[in-house]
Amino acid sequence: MGEQMTGGCACGRVRYTATVNDDEAYLCHCRMCQRSTGSLSIAFKNVKKADVAWEHEPDWYDSSPIAERSYCRECGTSFGFRFKEGSENMDLTVASFDDPLRFKPKHHFGAESMHRAWLNTEGLPEMRTADYQKLVDKWVEATGSFPG
Template identity: 60%
Template sequence: MTEMTGGCMCGAKRFTVDLPEGNNAYLCHCRMCQQASGNVSLAMVGVDQAAVRWDGEPDWYRSSPIAERPFCATCGTSLGFRFLEGSDKMDLTVAAFDDPSGFVPKSHFGAESMHRAWLNTEGLPEQRTDEYAALQERWAKVGGAPAS
């Protein structure tokens, strides 16, 4: 087991989770996840509900008659998904982890809604935030720095 932490952008909703080795990370392309995240897919990792400890109970949105999604009502961060009954599992959003770099997707779900043009972006032009002058100037005006 590996203990990992994460939470929302504003820090009001935090979690700690014990993850087994070889975690179950995947990309969900279903329309509900697309709408909940405002994106073409949502990177998720399956966990045992009992392994998740919340520091700042998340807000919950009942996204359908069978499921609900934890989120932060203050900053809007999507934190996951779980069925209302009949499962001891849930999913947490990969990007909500403090260090998501170790997750590698193992599968796709909701393939009927997949936007394949967004799957392989290899070879597209890349730009680093620290090399984008207009962004750096805006941060300098407010005496801050972008999140890394």
């Protein structure tokens, strides 16, 4: 029996509940995903289409002759990918879940477009958001506090 997990976009217009049966996720590096997200890869969780309930239906982009991608037209959040025909499954973006930390990558897809220099960044200097004073100051000036 799966667990009900929620997710949504940055502005809150689109929300969903999905039944998740395990912690497995994957990274897609294909050029279609790179272009549609503006990132070198995207983390996906594969779920059954029937196990996703949208509180507000996302917008859908007809991204190729075989697939479409969901997103929020207001804030630009990417929700995932589904084939137009022939599959009962779809992918949801791991980062759109309210609690994405449970998921673990189990494989890479689209390896022909993988940017390997970005895969293992162990040892690079790390900076916490709250330690970047200019950013903290901008948040405090705009809202009165730092979100964190």
